[in-house]
Amino acid sequence: MTATGRFLVLEGPNGVGKTTTAAALADLLRSRGDRVHVTGEPSTAPLGRLIRAHEAELTGRALALAVAADRSHHLDTEIVPALAASATVICDRFIPSSLVLQQLDGLDPREVWSYNAALRPIPDITVYLITAPATIGARLAQRPRRSRLEQAGSPDRELALYQQARRFLDGQGWRQITIDCRDLPADQVAARILAHLPRKDPAP
Ligand SMILES: Nc1ncnc2c1ncn2[C@@H]1O[C@H](COP(=O)(O)OP(=O)(O)O)[C@@H](O)[C@H]1O
Numbered sequence: 001m002t003a004t005g006r007f008l009v010l011e012g013p014n015g016v017g018k019t020t021t022a023a024a025l026a027d028l029l030r031s032r033g034d035r036v037h038v039t040g041e042p043s044t045a046p047l048g049r050l051i052r053a054h055e056a057e058l059t060g061r062a063l064a065l066a067v068a069a070d071r072s073h074h075l076d077t078e079i080v081p082a083l084a085a086s087a088t089v090i091c092d093r094f095i096p097s098s099l100v101l102q103q104l105d106g107l108d109p110r111e112v113w114s115y116n117a118a119l120r121p122i123p124d125i126t127v128y129l130i131t132a133p134a135t136i137g138a139r140l141a142q143r144p145r146r147s148r149l150e151q152a153g154s155p156d157r158e159l160a161l162y163q164q165a166r167r168f169l170d171g172q173g174w175r176q177i178t179i180d181c182r183d184l185p186a187d188q189v190a191a192r193i194l195a196h197l198p199r200k201d202p203a204p
């Protein structure tokens, strides 16, 4: 089956605005009559739910492998079918998150990449959201509960690691952009992303 949709990934530190931007972009695309599938990782499949439930005690290499296995299943069972049905898939976190979060968990990013390098398809575009570290810190302080890895990082460190991940994936031929969300409401962030979204392939 030919994939005719577009695969867009949203990345950035916890609290930068990925979930909010995904919803705003989905609204914008739907208002233009596009079919949209919003998803995220870890997935809602059994392995993804297990990862979320056991994030505190599932660590290091075991977590990296579990996340990569969930990602492979997510691609096969959810993302590829949605693309084949001509949807624009908006995915909250993907391989760049692993390069960052698994590094915060003590792994070398080259090892993390080895678990993810064969996964297909790669995104048509990956969008890194950035904003002021103090803004992210203030948002996280409002959250009732923070996961083990949320506590392991800091906004400054995560922002730096995402830019490192971006440089690495630029070298792998990924198409990527960074959007500074400072003083930009979510609907305007969505409009900027839309301006960079590759056009859909014509239906076969
Ligand atoms: N562009 C934006 N402008 C102002 N506030 C935002 C923006 N994007 C997100 N927020 C706010 O920041 C907080 C964290 O956003 P969220 O989408 O949950 O982040 P993430 O999914 O990256 O953890 C929420 O309270 C949300 O309303």
Ligand SMILES: Cc1cn([C@H]2C[C@H](O)[C@@H](COP(=O)(O)OP(=O)(O)O)O2)c(=O)[nH]c1=O
Pocket: 014, 041, 042, 051, 052, 055, 063, 067, 093, 094, 095, 097, 098, 099, 101, 102, 147, 148, 149, 150
């Ligand atoms: C996507 C992803 C998640 N995780 C783990 C760490 C997170 O604490 C956990 C849940 O992801 P997270 O994005 O924090 O979930 P939520 O949507 O609930 O905010 O999954 C990784 O370790 N690597 C990854 O690549």
